[in-house]
Amino acid sequence: MERTRKIIHVDMDAFFAQIEQRDNPEYKNKPLIVGGPLNRGVVSTASYEARKYGIHSGMPLSRAKRLCPRGLYIPVDMEKYLRESAKIRDIFYKFTPLVEIIGCDEGFLDVTGCERLFGSSLEIARKIKGSIYENTNLTSSAGLGPNKFLAKLASNMGKPNGLTVLENTDRVLAKVRKLPVSYIWGVGHVTDKELKSMGIETIGDLADTPVELIEARFGELGTIMHQMSRGIDNRKVVPNREAKSIGREITYRRDIDDISILNSTLLLLSQKIARNMRHKGYRGKVITLKLRFADFTTISRRTTLKEYTFGIFDLHRAALKLLKAVDLNRRKIRLIGISVSKLNNTFGFADFIEDSRSRDESLTEAIDTISRRFGENKLTLARIIKHDDIMD
Numbered sequence: 001m002e003r004t005r006k007i008i009h010v011d012m013d014a015f016f017a018q019i020e021q022r023d024n025p026e027y028k029n030k031p032l033i034v035g036g037p038l039n040r041g042v043v044s045t046a047s048y049e050a051r052k053y054g055i056h057s058g059m060p061l062s063r064a065k066r067l068c069p070r071g072l073y074i075p076v077d078m079e080k081y082l083r084e085s086a087k088i089r090d091i092f093y094k095f096t097p098l099v100e101i102i103g104c105d106e107g108f109l110d111v112t113g114c115e116r117l118f119g120s121s122l123e124i125a126r127k128i129k130g131s132i133y134e135n136t137n138l139t140s141s142a143g144l145g146p147n148k149f150l151a152k153l154a155s156n157m158g159k160p161n162g163l164t165v166l167e168n169t170d171r172v173l174a175k176v177r178k179l180p181v182s183y184i185w186g187v188g189h190v191t192d193k194e195l196k197s198m199g200i201e202t203i204g205d206l207a208d209t210p211v212e213l214i215e216a217r218f219g220e221l222g223t224i225m226h227q228m229s230r231g232i233d234n235r236k237v238v239p240n241r242e243a244k245s246i247g248r249e250i251t252y253r254r255d256i257d258d259i260s261i262l263n264s265t266l267l268l269l270s271q272k273i274a275r276n277m278r279h280k281g282y283r284g285k286v287i288t289l290k291l292r293f294a295d296f297t298t299i300s301r302r303t304t305l306k307e308y309t310f311g312i313f314d315l316h317r318a319a320l321k322l323l324k325a326v327d328l329n330r331r332k333i334r335l336i337g338i339s340v341s342k343l344n345n346t347f348g349f350a351d352f353i354e355d356s357r358s359r360d361e362s363l364t365e366a367i368d369t370i371s372r373r374f375g376e377n378k379l380t381l382a383r384i385i386k387h388d389d390i391m392d
Ligand code: TTP
Pocket: 011, 012, 013, 014, 015, 016, 017, 043, 044, 045, 046, 057, 058, 104, 105, 106, 159, 160
């Protein structure tokens, strides 16, 4: 028998719109639609006032304008929203490291066993909401349950500014059974249609259908869906804490004092780090150079850039400058590394800040695309380094 878990799900209310309403009193209590041309003309989100007109995320702005011509339409200011997003995440981590961040405004926390430190799980949920409000002046909705499915359902049911508990009891399940089957995790548009064709409309319908039938149609996902329809969900909260830094280092086969080799190595490292950062959606501001000499003494030097970047040449330039400032005094180098810290993450919203993308970052993307086409190690900018020189 599995021990009872205490899972909290927190999701900000109308996130982008609420931030804008907070910062612009003239938008308060008005139908506010955030979206814009950069998002190919779709609604990113709408204030709760605007939702009354049937406006929702992903809807073409043209359609929204027909539904609510007097609504206020404003563009996305992603950098601002990401700053709030970071504050919210920091609050989650004050309560437990077992935090699974989803997108830019929600997260699951497994607070099982945290009672002694912070009080009951319900109190923890209340404290998180309170702390978010204190620190950002924004409301969120929290749900508490024995698993992720019920916790998320709970936070959803209480929106906006709710705090809802759903335990796996007959009384709760009786309510859950009445909900449309699309409330179940994994049931998107296509699955929903397929379930409907089997006569399954509500969560209760799904629960009453023999599991074999669902599995035959949907495989493993079917098993999970069917379990959820009965309030069971064994998915763990998978902590995905943000990286504090992204770096690479290499050890040479023979100790090196040739500045041109060191320079090419820095370029190679910059290329690898830049690719990694870009893929994970990070930009960074602090560049650290690490050097280990032949006698194993190790030093590091750091510098702070003016702008956040993932550009290869931004990283390379900074690292090279740091290297040149070190008095090598004919000492040979055994290991060299670069790391980038003070990271910020765009959470898949990089496109919104595209116009702020530097030339270097665009170049990084181009180089990344080309080198992937030719094979990861075939095309590096730093061909001068012989692979014999590197030990890693
Ligand atoms: P959500 O949490 O899905 O929506 P929300 O916070 O606006 O509203 P709710 O109260 O229902 O939670 O998404 C968080 C933010 O992500 C949202 O404010 C805008 C952005 N977003 C998009 O840009 N496009 C989308 O299609 C969705 C769903 C969200």
